[in-house]
Amino acid sequence: MSDPSRMETGVREQLPALTGARWWAAFAVFVLHALVFLPVYPFQKSALFRNLHWWLPMQLGAAGVTFFFVLSGFVICWSARPGTTRRSFYRRRALKIFPTHLAAALVFVAAASVPVSRLVVWLPDALLVHAWVPTWSTVGGLNVPSWSLCSEVLFYLSFPAALPLVRRIPRNRLYPAVAALLLLIAALHLGLYLWADGPKGIANTFAPRLLNGDESPRYEIHASPRWFAQRDIPVTPSYWLGYTFPATRLPEFYLGVVAARLVRENLWRNLRLGPPLAATALTYATTWLVPIDFKMSALTVAPMTAVVATLAARDRAGISGINASRPMQWLGEISYAFYLIQFPVMVILTRFLIGGHRYGFLGWLCYASAAAALSVLAAAALYHYLDQPIMKRLARPRLPIPARLAARRASTGTGSFPR
Template structure:
């Protein structure tokens, strides 16, 4: 297998791009189940049964994959970051990737959650939240809301944006910690890998013991909040009642093991270490079946461990091995369908798809679902509609916002040219060059 030095351009890894789509789909499936408040289905035993097979940790598996993949790809493209010019260029690219799409999705949520009524010849718009309360919306806009264990912040506005708060910590810490990754040699790579995993496991166990973490997560969201048979006008997290509350208690073991950015930092750097092992030919596995079986077994184990472990740590090692294996398969020319042009396109729009799905569900709740009584088939039709609309919006956002902005900031820092040796220059003149 070919190895790749720290400096220089490394090859693209289309399988990892294609895999992003499936992680986004896992998140969408969970969100469609808990955010589309279709009644009386959502209060039925059928819903409870489905939710037992599509639990909270399905969505968290997708997020864990994103965090590991983020570390892998950031290292793959930026492992030689050094100096003020490199760091400024790197930060500009990361901010451009995250904030514009986040703000667009935030605006879409605000529009979707607003109530529009006609008064005489004009229209009256009532927003779900009071924008004079800076303490509720400004932390979300700046992506610092996940540092505060207040569910009014975590569960308000565009709910999936919580993961971007962790991503910003990952990105900002990378230039300062990547030299430690670059210093790894030989067996030190695996020592660092297992050391980081042990650190995450220790944090999760500590959180479980300190905060008396329970075992169940089905009440982390409020899908079955109301005792009613008619679908509500607003999904709870987009209801004015939600934003009227000063503070909402959080399951602290759940918060510190899942939402708190520092608790997730090592996942990102596990991805970085895996990227270095792949680039240096230390990790060479091309058999995808083994890590996939490991992921299936670890996912099954989430039913039997506490909250602090089930949402990320248990599935982490097979996630890392899957990411590394997909990368090696690309380098060895064994990509398969997951690297097809269609799969890569879906992977490219997956970030926008992840960001826009909740605003789409909020809009469907208000303008389609509200006031109706539907069972499973009604919910399924709404979920399909949310999927189609989210894909269309995601493609538009990627095509006209994300991709153009990233291309506009793709020019790297200027590096000073080395002055030519006078003897070489004069020899070139003599030879007519």
């Protein structure tokens, strides 16, 4: 009998287009954050800002997060190696997530002068448990984008136990499994709309928290001393349960897992990227017409799953595109660090350059461009000098003792042939 703690899948194949596509999701999040988290006054109080934010609302960043969650499930299932133990899997995932997360958090702590004596301010974020707490002062308590990592931690914790169940799904039941997950997502959000407290209208309500005056503040509100001094800031139940609560996002991850099986077993036949991209654009446009409970992921998750599966199928078929180019692959590789470091960079720019001055649209555009460039540079440094050395030295799977002895004998010329 095989060890049930071992995860077995097929031989791994490289999927360069999926790597490159990660950048577009991270950049969508950045654009939304640059619009609302760079406190450039009086631009953010102008009619032009309101018009821009109407076209680039909260669901832009939320769409990027949904793509990441589906992609995460796909890649984790696709790259699982035969014979990998749960312990090895958890170790590798922890080494991939926590060093970059903690480095970005430390930059934020220094930039925002976080009161480290108050453990409640930073410890839940450091441990990646803060999204489980239904208060905005905790969910957004430190480096705001890190809330999504709480969901990733849950995904990874559940995967070794769930993978054998996923592998037992018959080939002819994989598409019904996708349909069941989509129905579950729809039912979850419908239930939140009907029974959880929160806004029921269709307006895009997410906007920056504006302070008095036309002079840019020295702190974005989530990085200000007043924010850290507050004991509790309530969050709307429907928003927390539908967007940041990790358990609610779990089906999105497993859509990616099942999609990986569809592609692996050649059941995903579509190689044209146009139709799933058009469907994504259409469902994204529909988010202007539905309540907030459906804006954040429920509408876009199906076509985004199709985009992920199609990109992978194109990679397997040898169809190259812009996402598979070397520059895009590099941007995709640093996208995790870019996603985490962008907000600390914005906090630094706000505190030392933006605060105390007045800027219009061009001023905001210059600072947003500077934030993008500096975030790319910082992300590249984190990826090349922190993430990669750690993954190469510490995260490589350890061979069983007999295999290690055999490799050692081979390297010293003491193989199976008699001397």
